[in-house]
Amino acid sequence: MAAKNQIKVVLMSYKYSFMREMLNKTSFISGIVFMMLNNACMVGQWIVLFTLKADFGGYGFREIILLWGFAAGTYGVAHAFFAQAFHLSDLIVNGKLDAYLVQPKNILISVITSAIIPHALGDIIFAYVACFIYSFNIKVFLLFTLLIITGGLILTSLAAILNSLSFWLKNSDIIADTGVSAVIFFATYPDGIFHGLTKWILFTIIPVGIANYIPVRSIINCDYSLILFNILACILFIAFAFIIFYRGLKRYASGNLMSARV
């Protein structure tokens, strides 16, 4: 019952956020279109790279398109539906959680679902276009959908975890921004080009291996064995995000933590 009510509030919150964004239809649509173009442009560099070499880390051009689509998809899911997870630090430091704390709902869920970002929808559309270019196939489509959702949730959890460090460290927004952009940077390059320490880091500290590389490989190889692993990793990340956030909440200062100048 509580879960049902929570979902109802989240959906209502999406609806209202959507209405807010739709107030300015031109910027809503141009945001979406430009994000799609943006991604398409960035794929352009690969056209040049493929004139120099036939494959990168075992991936041909088609696979790279899929990789790009997948990266855009996880980013899109995370930013379209959980945008505020990426700005939690600001909300924490400047005391903007008050309104959520007095509501009888889960604070982290209410906060991160309180806004949508239109251009992230452009990412999702781009993701599916890329997915269809890779292969117009219902199985690929379903697998892709499931895995961009788990990937997006892992990215969101990472953002929530790093941003929650603001309860302890004031400047942790830099850490959070860097951590999130690291995932996004690496997600658009095939893991085959990395080796040694870098590769090790990509599957541990920066979870781009779990959120992006393994899923893309699963889709390419039609390998279902790692899907369960992915879902499990996703659940762990979410659980960890909740634990860190609620731990930190006890230290929340509601904007009273202004630093004094001497």
Added chain:
Amino acid sequence: MKKYLFIAKSQIMSNMQYITNIFGGFIGFTLILIILFNLYQYLYSDPNELINGYSMHQMIWYVIITELLWSILGGSKMSKKIANDVKSGNITYNINKPYSYVGYCLASNIGDLFLKFIFYTIFGMVLGIFFVGHFPNLNIISALIVIVISFLALVISILFITSIGLVSFFIEDASPLYWLYSKFILVLGTIFPIEFFPVFMQKILIFSPIYVVSYGPARLFVNFNYVDAINIFCAQVIYIFACYALCSFIYGKGVKRINVNGG
């Protein structure tokens, strides 16, 4: 001129507090370079191989310079700030001040970038030595020339971004224009030298801003010669005058529009 120096200086002083942010930015910068370092290692099966006339070491230094110029600029924040000034009407406070707004923008942004320029350059050089092991062939004079040309490249970038921000006088949201500009620089002017593109594109790119804001300084750094340096310098001077005139023109038109509409 003195007042513009003062504007730049106050901006430097106020930025002293944000040193942490600069150091934070190093992490992102390092990550991009790690990616590109791996990519080029993959691309070059043999470090002595030349691709389109560039060795792997030259490619790494090239991309360090172009990425440095891009990171120091921090263009998205800059264009947002100018667009906000226009939208919020803050810009009207500048109309009756005894300086030109474009000059003010340029001075304050140069001040803004000054510390970043120093810190990032040092950091970029250390990183380059770490990845490559040695500096390109430069003596004191040619190194100074590269620094001057890099600095002018940033000045041109600032003017370009200012002009984009000022377009907010006429359209609701100028950020798509900034996007276009940034994609143009990032895709065509950052990761690869112009020589990597098809021949017909090379001819266009040579005459595009990429030549003066990214390709030029980076190319000089990895393969210095005086003829190129003079060419690039002359092109930069032309660009600076043209861009300054463009900004002033847009600003002038924009302000008139405000006066007509009553703000």
Added chain:
Amino acid sequence: MAIIEVKKLSKTFKVKLKEKGLIGSLKAIIKPKYKKVEAVKNISFEIEKGEVVAFIGPNGAGKSTTIKMMTSILYPDKGSINIMGLDPTKDRKKLAYQIGTVFGQKEQLWTHLTPYDNFKFFGAIYDINPSVIEKKIDEFRELFELDEFINTPVRNLSLGQRIRCEIVASLIHEPKILFLDEPTIGLDPVVKENIRTLIKRMNKEYKTTIFLTSHDVSDIEKLCKRVIIINNGQVVLDDSMENLKYHYLNKKLVDAKMKEKINLDDEEGITILKDKGYNLKLEVDITKRSVADAIKLLDPDKIIDINISNVPLEDIISNIYKNKE
């Protein structure tokens, strides 16, 4: 039985100190210095059901910190809070159903939506059945006179209308206790009066217990029967409004305009506050002297105009602030 019980509540903030300049910034990164600020020190009080209590104090006295601890926004360092048998630190969600909050200008409403849509959203937050919400909105619409703007987007409303909507939104779930942190800040006198009427009506119709902070003395005077004054994080006074006035209103102010210049000196129980020759202002301590004594002293024949008044509540309160510092 008390509906709110606050016992020995304390809260300390750690404030980072920052020195100026480059070296200061670098120092702050390597070895940050902190200063402890005790915002709330050992506060205790109880509030009965249906009371309207003013919780006042100068800026930085700890009002907001206390109210935020009571509404489960901040975690107390020490002490306990019991609201209707619930502990804000443990039963946050359960408590949320029982209380309503309005925090001055911190907006809880979606500005692009109409008050009506906002009320529906708040209804969903508190798990209220849609048909029940509709009825509730209708009821509020009449009671709080929202008709003329219930379908106008909040961003197009005046500040006063917005605050009214904020308050109504916080009432959707019929809270037993309402916490108001500076509800009338920045409003003009007419709108202030409006808001006060609303609060009074709510207290009367729904028997809502009201806990209110304000800097506006007339808010307090017109709404509250009880005043808790805190300063420097401690309760300095907890008394009924009547007692407050009774104890502190034993002084009268006498303003007189004279026909001729007279020269006076301070006397036992009569203090001359202002002496501009023709215009005089005296303060009479009526425990020692009567007002009549003061008038005699002025020579009644020479008085053109006279005004005898109480010391304003505002002065009383600021005196309490000063004395307890």
